[in-house]
Amino acid sequence: MIKIIYGISLFVAGSLSAQIKGKVIKIKDGDTVVVLLADKTQQTLRLAEVDCPENGQAFGSNARQFTANQVFGKTVVFYKIGKDRYGRSVAGVFYDGDKYLSREIVKAGFGWWYFKASKNTELQKLQDEAKQKKLGLWSDTKAIAPWEFRKNKKNKTK
Numbered sequence: 001m002i003k004i005i006y007g008i009s010l011f012v013a014g015s016l017s018a019q020i021k022g023k024v025i026k027i028k029d030g031d032t033v034v035v036l037l038a039d040k041t042q043q044t045l046r047l048a049e050v051d052c053p054e055n056g057q058a059f060g061s062n063a064r065q066f067t068a069n070q071v072f073g074k075t076v077v078f079y080k081i082g083k084d085r086y087g088r089s090v091a092g093v094f095y096d097g098d099k100y101l102s103r104e105i106v107k108a109g110f111g112w113w114y115f116k117a118s119k120n121t122e123l124q125k126l127q128d129e130a131k132q133k134k135l136g137l138w139s140d141t142k143a144i145a146p147w148e149f150r151k152n153k154k155n156k157t158k
Contacts, residue, residue, distance in 0.1 A: 050123070063136075
């Protein structure tokens with residue numbers, strides 16, 4: 001009986017996160033892309049498990065360029081896992097067969113593992129390796145996490 005319940009829960013979980021394909025037509029920043037779906041509608045995707053420097057923040061344009069180099073103009077497969085506070089779909093995005101975009105960003109040093117919303121400790125290990133090798137944003141000893149940058153910016157406007 002337990003095996004049957006487990007099997008049903010896996011089926012339900014799998015069907016809730018259906019695979020969707022789309023062509024990346026815009027890179028908003030390092031962790032946000034716009035895809036064109038088969039029905040010709042556009043969808044903004046906030047990448048799961050990663051937080052990249054903001055536009056206007058040190059390495060923000062580098063992170064955006066890295067993401068563009070990886071997926072712009074390509075057909076990607078994505079799995080929606082939720083919505084963020086701005087109504088964007090949070091999604092795991094895969095390209096070139098089996099490359100996970102969030103993983104590649106962290107590995108190259110262009111984003112932080114977003115530990116607040118991820119239990120994927122492989123990303124922490126990749127971040128630690130990028131930091132040790134001083135890749136991307138880790139070449140800056142004063143690199144500020146995007147959530148701290150946003151908080152500081154918000155406090156300045158008060």
